[in-house]
Amino acid sequence: MHYDFRKIEKKWQNYWADNQTFKAISPETGLKDEGQKPKFYVLDMFPYPSGAGLHVGHPLGYIASDIYARYKRHKGFNVLHPMGYDSFGLPAEQYAIQTGQHPAITTEQNIKTYRRQLDQIGFSFDWSREIRTSDPSYYKWTQWIFIQLFNSWYNKTADKAEDISVLISIFENKGNTSVNAACDEDTPSFTENDWNGFSKVRKQEILLKYRLTYLADTEVNWCPALGTVLANDEIVNGVSERGGHPVIRKKMTQWSMRITAYAQRLLDGLEKIDWPQPLKDAQKNWIGRSKGASVTFKVQGGSSDSKDQVKEDRENEIEVFTTRPDTIFGVSFMTLAPEHELVPKITSAAQKDEVDAYIETTAKRSERDRMADVKTISGVFTGAYAEHPFTKASIPIWIGDYVLAGYGTGAVMSVPCGDQRDYDFAKHFNIPIPNIFEGVDISEVAFADKERTIITNSEFLNGLRYKEATTKVIAELERIGSGKGKINYRLRDAVFSRQRYWGEPFPVYYDAEGMPQMIDEAHLPIKLPEVEKYLPTETGEPPLGNATHWAWDNEAHEVVSNDLIDNKTVFPLELNTMPGWAGSSQYFNRYMDPHNDEAIFSREAIDYWQDVDLYIGGSEHATGHLLYSRFWQKFMFDRGWVPKDEYAKKLINQGMITGTSAIVYRISGTDKYVSLGLKDDYEVEELRIDVNLINSADELNVASLRKWQPQFANAKFVLEGGKYIVGREVEKMSKRWHNVVNPDAICEEYGADSLRLYEMFLGPLEQSKPWNTAGITGVHSFLKKLWKLYHSGEDQNFEVSNAAPSKDALKTLHKTIKKVAEDIENFSFNTSVSTFMICVNELTSQKCTSRAILEALAVLVSPYAPHIAEELWQKLGHGDSISTAPFPTFEEKYVAESSKEYPISFNGKTRFTLELPLDMDKEEIEAAVMAHDKTQHHLQGRNPKKVIVVPGRIVNIVG
Numbered sequence: 001m002h003y004d005f006r007k008i009e010k011k012w013q014n015y016w017a018d019n020q021t022f023k024a025i026s027p028e029t030g031l032k033d034e035g036q037k038p039k040f041y042v043l044d045m046f047p048y049p050s051g052a053g054l055h056v057g058h059p060l061g062y063i064a065s066d067i068y069a070r071y072k073r074h075k076g077f078n079v080l081h082p083m084g085y086d087s088f089g090l091p092a093e094q095y096a097i098q099t100g101q102h103p104a105i106t107t108e109q110n111i112k113t114y115r116r117q118l119d120q121i122g123f124s125f126d127w128s129r130e131i132r133t134s135d136p137s138y139y140k141w142t143q144w145i146f147i148q149l150f151n152s153w154y155n156k157t158a159d160k161a162e163d164i165s166v167l168i169s170i171f172e173n174k175g176n177t178s179v180n181a182a183c184d185e186d187t188p189s190f191t192e193n194d195w196n197g198f199s200k201v202r203k204q205e206i207l208l209k210y211r212l213t214y215l216a217d218t219e220v221n222w223c224p225a226l227g228t229v230l231a232n233d234e235i236v237n238g239v240s241e242r243g244g245h246p247v248i249r250k251k252m253t254q255w256s257m258r259i260t261a262y263a264q265r266l267l268d269g270l271e272k273i274d275w276p277q278p279l280k281d282a283q284k285n286w287i288g289r290s291k292g293a294s295v296t297f298k299v300q301g302g303s304s305d306s307k308d309q310v311k312e313d314r315e316n317e318i319e320v321f322t323t324r325p326d327t328i329f330g331v332s333f334m335t336l337a338p339e340h341e342l343v344p345k346i347t348s349a350a351q352k353d354e355v356d357a358y359i360e361t362t363a364k365r366s367e368r369d370r371m372a373d374v375k376t377i378s379g380v381f382t383g384a385y386a387e388h389p390f391t392k393a394s395i396p397i398w399i400g401d402y403v404l405a406g407y408g409t410g411a412v413m414s415v416p417c418g419d420q421r422d423y424d425f426a427k428h429f430n431i432p433i434p435n436i437f438e439g440v441d442i443s444e445v446a447f448a449d450k451e452r453t454i455i456t457n458s459e460f461l462n463g464l465r466y467k468e469a470t471t472k473v474i475a476e477l478e479r480i481g482s483g484k485g486k487i488n489y490r491l492r493d494a495v496f497s498r499q500r501y502w503g504e505p506f507p508v509y510y511d512a513e514g515m516p517q518m519i520d521e522a523h524l525p526i527k528l529p530e531v532e533k534y535l536p537t538e539t540g541e542p543p544l545g546n547a548t549h550w551a552w553d554n555e556a557h558e559v560v561s562n563d564l565i566d567n568k569t570v571f572p573l574e575l576n577t578m579p580g581w582a583g584s585s586q587y588f589n590r591y592m593d594p595h596n597d598e599a600i601f602s603r604e605a606i607d608y609w610q611d612v613d614l615y616i617g618g619s620e621h622a623t624g625h626l627l628y629s630r631f632w633q634k635f636m637f638d639r640g641w642v643p644k645d646e647y648a649k650k651l652i653n654q655g656m657i658t659g660t661s662a663i664v665y666r667i668s669g670t671d672k673y674v675s676l677g678l679k680d681d682y683e684v685e686e687l688r689i690d691v692n693l694i695n696s697a698d699e700l701n702v703a704s705l706r707k708w709q710p711q712f713a714n715a716k717f718v719l720e721g722g723k724y725i726v727g728r729e730v731e732k733m734s735k736r737w738h739n740v741v742n743p744d745a746i747c748e749e750y751g752a753d754s755l756r757l758y759e760m761f762l763g764p765l766e767q768s769k770p771w772n773t774a775g776i777t778g779v780h781s782f783l784k785k786l787w788k789l790y791h792s793g794e795d796q797n798f799e800v801s802n803a804a805p806s807k808d809a810l811k812t813l814h815k816t817i818k819k820v821a822e823d824i825e826n827f828s829f830n831t832s833v834s835t836f837m838i839c840v841n842e843l844t845s846q847k848c849t850s851r852a853i854l855e856a857l858a859v860l861v862s863p864y865a866p867h868i869a870e871e872l873w874q875k876l877g878h879g880d881s882i883s884t885a886p887f888p889t890f891e892e893k894y895v896a897e898s899s900k901e902y903p904i905s906f907n908g909k910t911r912f913t914l915e916l917p918l919d920m921d922k923e924e925i926e927a928a929v930m931a932h933d934k935t936q937h938h939l940q941g942r943n944p945k946k947v948i949v950v951p952g953r954i955v956n957i958v959g
Helices: 005-019 059-074 090-099 103-120 136-150 164-174 192-197 200-208 259-272 277-287 325-330 349-362 367-372 420-428 466-480 603-609 625-638 676-681 702-708 743-749 752-761 773-789 807-825 829-845 851-861 866-875 922-930 933-939
Strands: 039-044 078-080 152-155 160-163 213-223 228-230 248-257 289-301 317-322 333-336 380-387 394-399 411-414 483-489 508-510 516-518 551-553 558-560 570-572 614-617 651-653 657-667 672-674 684-689 716-718 727-732 899-906 909-917 946-950 954-958
Touching: 005 103, 005 752, 005 866, 039 059, 039 603, 059 078, 059 614, 059 752, 059 807, 090 103, 103 743, 136 152, 136 213, 136 516, 136 625, 152 164, 160 164, 160 625, 164 192, 164 200, 200 213, 259 277, 259 289, 259 483, 259 625, 277 625, 277 651, 289 325, 289 394, 289 466, 317 325, 317 333, 317 411, 325 466, 333 420, 349 380, 349 394, 411 420, 466 483, 508 570, 657 676, 672 676, 743 752, 752 773, 752 829, 752 866, 773 829, 773 851, 773 866, 807 829, 807 851, 829 851, 851 866, 899 922, 899 933, 909 922, 909 933, 922 946, 922 954, 933 954
Parallel strands: 039 078, 039 614, 333 394, 614 651, 672 716, 899 954
Antiparallel strands: 152 160, 213 228, 213 248, 289 317, 289 380, 289 483, 333 411, 380 394, 508 516, 551 558, 551 570, 657 672, 657 684, 657 727, 899 909, 946 954
16 A cells, blocks of 8 residues: 555544544543543644635644644643634624625634644644634633623732722721722722712722723724724734724723733743743833832913913923933923823913824824834924922923823923933924033933933032932932832733724623623623624714614613613613733633533633643734733632633744745836846836746746736736746745745645644744745655555555564664654754654664564654554554554663774774774773784784773774
8 A cells, every 4th residue: 555645644634533532631520530640731822713724834833732732642641732713803804894794604614714724734632622702602701701800909918909899898998098009090089988978970980990990081093994993013004904004093981901900910920931032021021110200290381371470270290200310400391292181281372283283193103103213303392381390490391202191101301411312302393401411412412321420510419320319319309299219111001992893792781870880790691793784883883883782681681672771771782892812811721611601610620720831822922912811810810710820831932934925027117027037127116926826946837827817917028048037035924925835735735744744844943934845845755755664565565573673773763762752842843853754764774674663653753744653553453543652762771882883093093993892891902902803914913012992982002
């Protein structure tokens, strides 16, 4: 039987599915019968099922995790290796808007494609645990967690989240003056008598300032074309990643998550998990911890053009955070973010039009663009002035888009002699810069040097070093009531509302006073309603505003018609949906007990599986999914639902498999295309075309190109040597660049085992590497050679003997066992493939047919090429899957060298070699060498003056 990979792979994929070969043993259903196997949880970041399906770059991480999962099964572990789908998302909704087809239909179609592709690559997933974030039985528990967050507050003294009832009890008995909690900055102080006298609505308003999920007016990224709020990571170069639509800044009432309460714990937790350092650094930078001082500047007035006229009714304070309080005497002006709430209050009448126009322009730029733009200098004077807390000098207040409302306080004290951007701003707008330094050129930006002794015109700090000056300034600010020392974080609370249809509905209705109320968890899930349109309503409400059956009956405990809303027993439901990261923030825990309808997971399941042992996924999720999910895990830990406050011990970011794009060159302004070697003679434009139209010699099939897209139908092609040669460029594999290679085609031509081996063979897992289909023939040839090792003759009849293995075969096998085990443990999968090739070559040369060797080899190969390994295992007479076989044990004795080939030298010149046992001592070695015929031949009857013997190395005869 020849190696018929198509038949073999289909056979074993069906076998695994029929027998649920990779189903993990649940702790509540019989671990005792398995001898209490140790657990090992291997997890992949679950995919969004796009309509394009998988390309060959997508399975890279899945193959690596599958190899490790299969290896751990061989090592005797109870392995949990699940898979599911992050199936809510904007692409399906946009497709629904364009076609009118319900997102659930396209999502289901896409999932079928993904499942077929994943199955054909031979992954050992436990499909009995499949989850989909768009399944009501799944998002029931996302809604449940939202309710728990709403009913919790963060106790800073205990440094953990607690039930909101604890806080209410404190308010009833002590008020809030002694409460140390994470809350809104504008939270008022009150006594227990105040609290007990508050109305029900007022109490709810105050509690919203403490809850871990809360409603607040928030500056958001609003995309009018998509009709929704976007997260920062959904915006690229100021436009939406999906569709490339403009994004503006807009203030909206949104649900937010108080992730800032966990900022320090999120930082500290990074020290105890084995995650890539670049990913940790990204999270540290995103959280952005900095130590400094909070300083308040009193506004002198802004309703008049006169800076001396103080209006008591317009008096306000501007709070700034600075990491350099020692620079306070260098403050020349203040800059507020254009969105700062004080701007409309303090702007003078003369400046109002200019300020309003600037704010409107700034709203069209995303925060990312503003942060990244270090060259553009723009701003407007408000006409208002602030008072310096120490010198009492009047400081002009400007607005500038380099200050962000969402970072710090949205205001900065600008020190041109201490900050390059402040210096550039002041020079651009001719703002006076007082030189407070003695004999120092301001353009040197002297305060940037923390080690310099401060020599200023201010006696207050003169002669102090940075740390001394900082301490003195903070102490004086606290004494006069104008500031205090403070630790600040760049991290902002996470906006949790999206104006979309295809997402998790909030379990929230609004009472007669407009206050949010949670639906009792006994009535979950609140299912997504049907709508006729997936766009926002004509009045600007989110798509759920189109639903006619979207009201909550508080007596019947069910969703009813909007016509029944009376604000007595029937109330309107929340129209926003949750963001994409909601469903991915606890899925790893739900996999532990995915069919439990009574709880998010059982105590037995969470206590057994505990956490993820190995997590593999893309680094692009560093500050999205991976930060938010850590936040939710810590919250769940605080409330006692999970045993660990970090959910993944080890995480690996797989590299990217890049594609080699094909480029044709169009002469500008024409419909004529020139071959690669001729392009430098013309002014050309580059167009990327389908790589499947190119052969291995980079020659274009012009006839096929004409059929591919109408724009090429009548084009003219200038050839070289009768051929059109395309340009090639390695870049991200994507439909946009037409360089996608479909795994279906690879599996059909070479087989899934070849695909798996080749993706690992391309290079180290964490590095990016280019795909080259031509290279797969090498690993495919290896698999055919492996097959032949177990077969003989032209008909390739199976031939394995029970003969004792040779010494050489044992040596080959055991050095392979050692290397492969080390490689898998170190995630060096590419070198394992090379090791397999060397092993098979050596065993072939040795004409090895020994069962003892070939059985072990099949197990070694199994994690990488499971289909061929299963077939060989069955041919070897085994009735069970090879996945149940123990991993071969390495024995040192088989690879230990028992002899040494000594170079025998005469007067330092090697004349011949002689193999001798390693256990010989110096005298025995000398005797053996001297007795050898070749030694006597070279001595020609002479007695040597000296014989130098270094055991295990050399023998030198000095004549």
